[in-house]
Each structure stands twice: as structure tokens, then as C-alpha cells.
Amino acid sequence: MTSLDNDFCYSFPAVRGVQAGRPFYIATCPLRIIPKIFIYDEEEVPPELRAQRTLNKARIPEMSRYLVDNPDDYVFSALTASVGSDVSFVEQDNAPNIGTLKVSMNTSILINDGQHRRAAIEEAIKLKPELGQDNIAIVFYIDEGLNRSQQMFADLNQHAIRPSSSLSTLYDERDPGARVAKYLATSAKPFLGFTEMEKGSIPVKSNKIFALSAIKHATRALLAKGPKDDISDDEKEVALQFWECINDNMTEWLLVQEKKLAVSEFRQEYLTAHGIALQAIAIVGHQLLDFPEDKQIEKIKKFQAIDWRKSNPEWVKRAMMHGKLSKASSNIFLTALEIKRQLGLDLDQEDLQKEKDLLNT
Structure with missing residues (x-):
């Protein structure tokens, strides 16, 4: 001094x-x-x-x-x-x-x-x-x-540690996507009681299935919303109805809710217990939202016939890298495209070329 x-x-x-x-x-x-x-x-x-x-x-x-x-x-x-x-x-x-x-x-x-x-x-x-x-x-x-x-x-x-994406979502009242994710986590059948509100990834022994942040990102994809885009009350209800309709046609989700399938076994064996499937389903859902309601339901019912086991060769080559599930945008894209194919949706030629390029690399 x-x-x-x-x-x-x-x-x-x-x-x-x-x-x-x-x-x-x-x-x-x-x-x-x-x-x-x-x-x-x-x-x-x-x-x-x-x-x-x-x-x-x-x-x-x-x-x-x-x-x-x-x-x-x-x-x-x-x-x-x-x-x-x-x-x-x-x-x-x-x-x-x-x-x-x-x-x-x-x-x-x-x-x-x-x-x-x-x-x-x-x-x-x-x-x-x-x-x-x-x-x-x-x-x-x-x-x-x-x-x-x-x-x-x-x-x-x-020693600075960023909070997990789910905890940030839980505490964020400014982000419209975060507010809708919290609403869905406490209202929508597939998420109610099965949402990890604090951690960004699900611990092995957890009885939760989806991270709150995964619900936020998937619902943004469903509604085609950017990180700062507002989400109206009507759109929030559209998201709720969509996820509940998917739930009613997702056999393994229902088995878990009825306690006929253990969460640990579900996560170990099925793609639909992970964020990549949620994101891919949401991308498909955005296309389905353009259909009349009866046509939407007709297509969504086909989810029941899809083999969602991780061992399914289609998911092995689309959703995995080096034997592990991947959240990379290319893996989400390939997974969504195969879901569209199995639902009988029209596939864009540009997307088909991109699929060919990715699967041949």
C-alpha cells in the first residue's frame, strides 16, 4: 500500500x-x-x-x-x-x-x-x-x-463446477422450454414419476428414466422451437397430448408404469429408455403434427410394432458408436429417419442421401 x-x-x-x-x-x-x-x-x-x-x-x-x-x-x-x-x-x-x-x-x-x-x-x-x-x-x-x-x-x-443441464432447467423460469419441460415432467404420463430433475444423466441404479433436460430438448424439437423461442399455452397442450399418445402406444413404457418391467432392465435393454430415442421420436412427431388427428393416431399406433431393443441391428448401426448409445446429431438423425420409415412416412430425398452418406462412412 x-x-x-x-x-x-x-x-x-x-x-x-x-x-x-x-x-x-x-x-x-x-x-x-x-x-x-x-x-x-x-x-x-x-x-x-x-x-x-x-x-x-x-x-x-x-x-x-x-x-x-x-x-x-x-x-x-x-x-x-x-x-x-x-x-x-x-x-x-x-x-x-x-x-x-x-x-x-x-x-x-x-x-x-x-x-x-x-x-x-x-x-x-x-x-x-x-x-x-x-x-x-x-x-x-x-x-x-x-x-x-x-x-x-x-x-x-x-473448482468451478457448472450445474447439470437438468438442474439448470429446473431452476430456470426465463426459458420457455424449461417451463414446459417442468410442466410435462409433472403432467405427462411417460414422465410423471420417471423424470430425473437434478442430474443431466441417469445413474445406473436410479428408478428414473428421462432427464429433465432431455424432455426440454425433445419438446423443443417436437415444436421446432429455438432455445429462446416462446411457447404458447396451446403449444404446451399439443406437446402434452403428443407425449401421452406416444405413451399409450409404447409397450415398454406401459410395462414399466405397471411395474411389470424393472426400470433397470428397461434401460439396459431398450432404446426407448434413453434421450436419443426421445429426441428422435420428437423429430418424427414434428412431421406427424402436420397430419389430421385421426391420421396422427393411425401412424402413432405403429410404434407398438417397432422392435425397440438395443440389439436390433438397425439401432446398432444408427444409434450407437463403438457399442454405446450416442447423442450426436448424426445418430439422432439416423434414428429418426428409421422411425419415419417404419411408420410409413414420406422420406425426403435429401435426407435419404444424407442417410446413405452417414451409413457408408
């Missing part, structure tokens, strides 16, 4: 703490100031001379749009920054760890964690200037050189 009496400074209301014998400071800063004072280690610099990953510019529009679309209901976590030694902490009377952090305008402030948030804030303020009045928390560490900054980046990220 140094005296900054003769320097122009940034001043931040702050709280001082100690980690591993080193002081750090928690401050707040108006969003409008963030792009002006927080620099990013430019991507042209080789990685061994940087303390950050390169900026993934594709992430910025979505993060910026999140701020702009939810000005009264967004949450952005704190930025973490290293600041040069030209700082001082002015203690408040009778509160030695509460005061003002003064940072010389001549020193560098380098973001260790949060460069994408910083870039998103900059873009969002251009679109919605009033956001600049809001504040964000900053955790300041005193810069001890490149090696220490690189170690901080590694330490901050090595």
Missing part, C-alpha cells in the same frame, strides 16, 4: 479482508465505469504471457441481451481483479476494515475472472444506458506479478 496524496485516484467504498495472509478488498462500482477502468489482457498476447483465457466473443451478445431484457431482474456475480500496488485504504473511524479503497489512475486494473461479464456490460450499456446506474461487486487483489495472476486464474476456475 502506498500514499496517493499527489495522484488522481478512483475511490471505491470497500471492505477489507484477509486470505492466505494477503489483504483483499470487496467494493462496488457503477456499471458505466466498468469498461473505462477494467482492462482485458489482449488476446494477441501469447497465452504464456497472459493471465486470462481469450475472449469468446460469441458469448457476449447472449449475456448482453440478458441484461437488456431483464433490467429489473438480472443477477451478475462479482468481478475479480488484480490491481497494481499504487493503492491505499482509508479506514473509517472505529471500523478498521471498512473504508475507501483509493486506486491511482496510473495503475493497471486487470480482470482475473469475469472478462465476459465486463464485455457484456459494455455492450448492454450501449443498448440501454440507464443500466449504467446499477452497481456490481468487485473483489480486488493486489497484483504480485504475472505468475501470481496466472495462478489466481487457475485457482478461481479449477
